[in-house]
Amino acid sequence: MTTANFNFIRELAYGQTGIVLPERKKHMVYSRLCRRLRLLGLRNFDQYCALLQTEEAELGQFINALTTNLTSFFRERHHFQYLENHLMPLWQKRSSKRLRIWSSACSSGEEPYSIAMTLARHFNRGGWDLKILATDVDTNVLTRAEAGLYPAEVLDSLSESFREEYFSLQQHQYRIHNEIQKLVYFRQLNLLESWPMQGPFDAIFCRNVLIYFDQDTKRKIISRFRKLLSDDGFLFIGHSETLTQISDEFELIGQTIYKPRLAQCAQPQLRSAR
Numbered sequence: 001m002t003t004a005n006f007n008f009i010r011e012l013a014y015g016q017t018g019i020v021l022p023e024r025k026k027h028m029v030y031s032r033l034c035r036r037l038r039l040l041g042l043r044n045f046d047q048y049c050a051l052l053q054t055e056e057a058e059l060g061q062f063i064n065a066l067t068t069n070l071t072s073f074f075r076e077r078h079h080f081q082y083l084e085n086h087l088m089p090l091w092q093k094r095s096s097k098r099l100r101i102w103s104s105a106c107s108s109g110e111e112p113y114s115i116a117m118t119l120a121r122h123f124n125r126g127g128w129d130l131k132i133l134a135t136d137v138d139t140n141v142l143t144r145a146e147a148g149l150y151p152a153e154v155l156d157s158l159s160e161s162f163r164e165e166y167f168s169l170q171q172h173q174y175r176i177h178n179e180i181q182k183l184v185y186f187r188q189l190n191l192l193e194s195w196p197m198q199g200p201f202d203a204i205f206c207r208n209v210l211i212y213f214d215q216d217t218k219r220k221i222i223s224r225f226r227k228l229l230s231d232d233g234f235l236f237i238g239h240s241e242t243l244t245q246i247s248d249e250f251e252l253i254g255q256t257i258y259k260p261r262l263a264q265c266a267q268p269q270l271r272s273a274r
């Protein structure tokens, strides 16, 4: 892969997904895309770069190859504890039984299913209207997420009670139960492009994807999240991410948990009683 090839690839990746590929990632890019070259029977990166300019269908595969999809059930457990111990009691007190949550870089589904399992224990009865929208740019991971089938080792991060309650063994893999699966709606969505949803969401999870973006992209996405999040909603970001110098529309209320900063209302002036 020549320097010109790498520069072409990283500009394309940035333009399409916002993902920044610094020089130190050249080897990773090379090995991920080599698989595409082999599958397509191409001899070198000049040919692959030429193909990317003419074959729109390859663009999706290119993006799928370059995304990093690392995830796990109940990753960053403290977020799910916060959901259970603080938000669910709060939501239970509201008159509305409608909850909308968005997992905005859901990878192979472990994140939205963890949210669904946490909510289901308390909210599956009693007329709650629960929907979790789960989106990602990568179509391969979405196919896996929708299938809801996981190898045994993926379930290692799950407590025994969740595993027993919500999974069944099927041909050496574990299938998530329908009662959880039906709460989650998977869709392809590129955070850089237009979002068809209206909101408002009660919570948005955007974890471990902002790290791949530059400051400008982060700022734009976070400000769009604010518009879709209800005033009493919550935003969860990844363990190595921060909104410091990104947005002053949110305030930190827990470990990488934010809520919208609401404009202070001016106090009404009291008339003197003379």
Ligand SMILES: C[S@@+](CC[C@H](N)C(=O)[O-])C[C@H]1O[C@@H](n2cnc3c(N)ncnc32)[C@H](O)[C@@H]1O
Pocket: 016, 017, 018, 019, 067, 068, 069, 070, 071, 072, 075, 104, 105, 106, 107, 108, 111, 135, 136, 137, 138, 141, 189, 190, 191, 192, 206, 207, 208, 209, 212, 238
């Ligand atoms: C490291 S995974 C994080 C998964 C999960 N949120 C978690 O924390 O475990 C990052 C995900 O972001 C997705 N992604 C990268 N760029 C994206 C974009 N522009 N729009 C939507 N998803 C994107 C990738 O496909 C990948 O599945």
